[in-house]
Amino acid sequence: MTTYDYDLFVIGAGSGGVRAARLTALDGKRVAIAEEHRVGGTCVIRGCVPKKFMVMASEVSHALHIAEGYGWSFDNARFDWPTFLQAKDVEIARLSGIYAANLGKAGVELIHGRAVLRDAHTIEILGKDQTITAERILIATGGRPWVPDNLPGIEHAITSEEAFHLPELPKRILIAGGGYIAVEFAGIFAGLGVETTLIYRGPNILRGFDDDVRAHLAGEIEKRGVKVILGCQHEKLEKTETGIVNHLENGMAIETDVVMFATGRVPHVKDLGLETAGVALNDKGAIQVDTYSRTTADNIWAIGDVTDRINLTPVAIREAVAFHQTVYRDTPTAFDYEAVASAVFSQPPVGVVGLTEAEARHTCAKGVDVYLTRFRPMKYAFTGSDERVLMKLVVDAETQRVVGVHIVGPESPEMIQLAAIAVKAGLTKAQWDATCAVHPTMAEELVTLKDKQTPASMSAG
Template sequence: MSDYDYDLFVIGAGSGGVRAARLTALGGKKVAVAEEFRVGGTCVIRGCVPKKFMVMASEVSHALEIAEGYGWSFDNAKFDWPTFLEAKDVEIARLSGIYAANLGKAGVELVHGRAVLKDAHTVEIVGKNRTITAEKILIATGGRPWKPEDLPGIEHAITSEEAFHLPELPRRILIAGGGYIAVEFAGIFAGLGVETTLIYRGPNILRGFDDDVRAHLAGEIEKRGVKVVLGCQHKSIEKTAAGLVNHLENGMTLETDVVMFATGRIPYVKDLGLEAAGVELNDEGAIKVDPYSKTTADNIWAIGDVTDRMNLTPVAIREAVAFHQTVYRDSPQHFDYEAVATAVFSQPPVGVVGLTEAEARRSCSKGVDVYVTRFRPMKYAFTGSDERVLMKLVVDADSQRVVGVHIVGPDSPEMIQLAAIAVKAGLTKAQWDATCAVHPTMAEELVTLKEKQTPANMAAG
């Protein structure tokens, strides 16, 4: 018999925590997981899933514009925000229920409440007068939105979490931030007919992405009605009878009904009792872990956004699997963070995998070959739209391996998932070229790009 109540106690029932708990329980261990909000975590409850529903709802307006070019006509087409919210909330509740049911089927005890570490083997469920001991503990508490609390008037601003539950659709919104959350919500609100302004303090949106992607998307979202203001940030927010007045550092003032900050997310470690358990944080405030997700406490591990390694839901799930294999299957594994595909559900969306051109030029000793195309999608032929797709391949000039793929345009998230297989496998440009195209598709451009980018055609483009 174990001296502890549980073999494994998981703090946080998001995608990573749930996967680790289920696998371990199915392996015969006694497992419990604590969740202070709703089972499913950020992704299911207040992140990827509800956001994707909002994206799909907002894309309908653009689809209607395209449809008119094909001869369709629509009288009195309108969007009803309360109807959408109700449908979205019903589906999120269903998904959360599935997560909870799957935990139960695996034999995991679900503890509703906030778990705080008292020492390396003990957690207290706040407000429940319950103390639990565990041989091993896994922290999977995720992240939370960050706002500049010292900004005058910041109390009037919302984050992405509140954006999912606005009582009514605003007429005007200002979104502060330039990352994927800011860009995605700008597209959502603009698509739903909201007068949308995006401000970002940097020189261009999507810091860390390929420069061609950043420039191309900034232009494309403006075509969809988003006003983009770069190199600028808030000085203060003033609440008036007419709305919220945004005073910007460049001297501009903008009046809106809602101000949303999407200026980053931070690991959710506040008041978790980490110090009492001997769990240290790194310089960025995330839980410090080794390649196998082990913390500075011998019996405590951490996965997902709380470690701030690669903050993607599928990555947290893979980290959970690696944790289980390492700790309970005597098969030490760690996740390989190289060539992980990601998507930005902006409008138009972005799909990328591998290195940016700048990263490749730094890491490829004999230089890179770059292939770029920009073209109007066939879908827009009858609409008069000047929207363009961007596709870019980055190739190691020495090995001829395709080390980066970057797409901006319709269905790019779907395309990038399959392109990621080729990049992860290390296929060469010749092997891409040897793959027969599917016609007529946008994706065929990925296997028909022949002309390398040169200073001459860069200038012409």
């Protein structure tokens, strides 16, 4: 019988890898985890958490504007970028330390270094002359930003990862991309007073989201000061003495201080030694896994963004739990990817769960009923703002199950978490309607929507 150094070796100490390592170690197994950067992964170090801090910082300017409508006045209100960066970095360091401490308390050995597979049971820690063997291996290396490396001048651009550490706040920025990262950072910089331009090669932002959400949000972020240019992309970037000139395919030339590419993320699989271990990639370049996150190598599993299923931190954590139940508790468990809620922390934010209207029309045999409303939030009544909320329910016409909920507006991420319970439970529109409203709230609209959209109202909307 072969003796290994560890029962489980995890590559990548992000949210998913840490959860799997801790659960397995707490079961008495010998576990090690390797991380080439800081413990916490994308979400904690260079993703969700610092981005949310930036969103909250940038929203203050909008809150001050609203407050004036309620009789408040502010003299010399200003934002100091270095002060914010220091506070943000201190908190991120604290959170990373908690992750590392929790690994230690669970009995997981933390190895700082880049781990590379040499075969299905052997891992080398580069630069440390250290080779380790493990009975089982879990890959949880996440994703990395993708940029078009064939674009002239691309070396002058940054990605979302560098945006967290800009030495000074730019006066002008252009963000290339139309996904949630691009839209979120556009709102962040605009809210901090930066002249912000968003360009996207597609016909509208947030590809994959409901079309009403996409159209509504595009208009709303422009009200917050973001200049949106659609159906266009870069020809080249040119560095000048006064900034960076963005030469676009439509003939426009826009000079900014910073250019940020948020053009997607790809699984972090480069130079991991996957081939030598018998781990195959799928046609999208992600690690190929089965229902239980097992790769094409019998003793190697993969979870999180590196598998490109649903790239959300809570999903990676649930995949980690399912891995542990399957492999170490003898309880085969597969995560259910249906009706996973998500939020876009744009300004205003978006919350969605379930099917888009287009998806539902392809899925529901007898068609769909659509309930939609747009209204001005009560909090803007005194401000003169014309910002509006969008709420939309998509209902299976045959079963009357609510199969999709889509919200654009203040607090939509908080609302969608609770709406997701109802969608996941398969509740019907009648059950939603039977729920008494909480007044006065925006959320009450979700249980008071009575009028189905007709073809005429759809075209009018």
